Amino acid sequence: MSKHDRKLDQAARAAWLYYIAGETQHQIADRLGVSRQVAQRLVAMASEQGLVSVTIAHPVADCMTLAGRLKTRFNLEYCQVVPSSGAGPEGLQQMIAVAGAEVMCQTLKRETPQTIAVGSGRTLRATIEELPLFDRPQHSCVSLIGAIASDGSCTRYDVPLWMAEKTQGRYFILPAPLYADSEQDRALWCNHRIYRTVTEKAAQADVLFVGIGQVAPGCPLNVDGFISDDQVATLEKQQVAAEMLGHFIGEDGQRVSSDLDARLTSVRLTSATSRNVIAFAGGQEKHRAICAVLKGGWISGLVTDEESARFALAEEEQGKTLTRKIC
Template identity: 70%
Template sequence: MGKIDRKLDQAARAAWMYYVAGKTQHEIADVLGVSRQAAQRLVALASENGLVRVNITHPVAECTALSQRLAHRFGLSVCLVVPSAGMDTASINSMIAVAGAEVMMQFLDQPQPRTIAVGSGRALRATINEMAQIDRPQHSCVSLIGAIASDGSCTRYDVPLWMAEKTQGKYFILPAPLFADNLTDKELWCNHRIYRMVTDKAAQADVTFIGIGQMNYLCPLHKDGFITTEEVNRLAQAGVVAEIVGHFIGENGQRVASEMDDRLTSVSIHSRPEKPVIAFAGGREKFQAIKAVLSGGWINGLVTDEDTAVHLLASDAAA
């Protein structure tokens, strides 16, 4: 066993004692023969490396009520709201990821073969990271979006691959850059046999999981090199506030036309989907984007946070 494996093994032992047996860090230190500070670090290491799965069975009444109101207002078949009052963005995102993983498992922990369409983004990857490993090789994970940037590099957030690794299922990659260099180049990519096969499979997906991106200099498309600063400026000036799998959405929830549409290679999305299309997003910086996507009816499932839910309902009532 390597040094890292031994460390994780010890962290797992500490996690069992702390979370299951209810031992204090002082008691764990005595059992493991380490200092209390070392025991504390081992417990933290277990959490950081995904060795600990939290399952809180008692719902927060206020969050349950918000979920029901959001679902009724925006026609959502799946809606889950996590507590967020007084917490920072990182903590909120962590809780959305944990809750989102539970939602994912409801769809994936099934014996019958399922096709899962998956978008991209940090929130989506964090949610998949929180999923338990399940043996479902009969499932297929299909990418909705090309992971190749304009310089030929691939994003570190190739989310469908992570999903396939969690389920041990097949992974169908979309063989194209997110934005082709020009229309002719796009036609070459999109007319390829494998591209057509993958997009056809995505169109028949049993469930779709996506992230919601905001439109500013901190948005994933810009940070990961898919669009330039000049393009961010033009899109913002055109009224774009949200992005889902490369499609740009305005404040009113409608698609915003852009010259980039002619170069976009991701799978087409449709408003008012018939099958589950579930997004995982929250936090103040994404509020406008979430509101726009909901207003346009692009999703019928959402995992978000308490403050975002309150503001969504309040802004809707004031409209």
């Protein structure tokens, strides 16, 4: 890489932190290990060189390399990695959201009718909030997951409705709680005509946009009332690392059976998928979850951050080394 390219690379990092993560120039200087004056010049350079428009046009070289390695290692069709650079959780989520919105736009801007299936979660909602408005009433948005908790309340992260509002298209809600009260109760929900209609539509979706959740005390499923503290403890003992649409995934990437399975109403996902499933997730608390999902081949595309990408690649390499030693 030439000196000029390295300078552009650093300017792009500064632009991500300043325009997307909302960092001050003093904070950027600390993150990048430069003086405040240099940080100021880098932000100005990003604007002068045309790196900043509605999006940041110049990708960071390290991020591009990591994305390429993730695609190759985990057989992904699409991958984008945003800079971490010591950004805080809120800034990092915002960067993933902005990059993720660009990915979503590739589908939403199409003239031909698209069926878009959407999961739930904070990062997914933040991503949809970054979308511009589209005049695409021909598109349909389908919920992959019920948003009703055991007490009858609805989660604030019922994001498919937000997607439908952005596209001005039709919205199909999955009429069920995430976990029914019993196996018999699940049968009642899932045999309803409307439920079957929506899940059939989801099965034919052109693309699925999902989040990746971690399983730990205080995780979103726990905080929002879908699973209890005792259930979290049991899942941790089973070495569950990730959750997608209520499906629990172990550290080895395989589905982990639990007593919740018989009550789960969300749309079925499978490992080693051939479907167009794009996930949006990042941050240290999700490192193990992202790694598990990648190992199992649950997704075909990923938008994440540098540190999460490096963790997944390091874990995969460590696993291969251990396997070679055993053999």
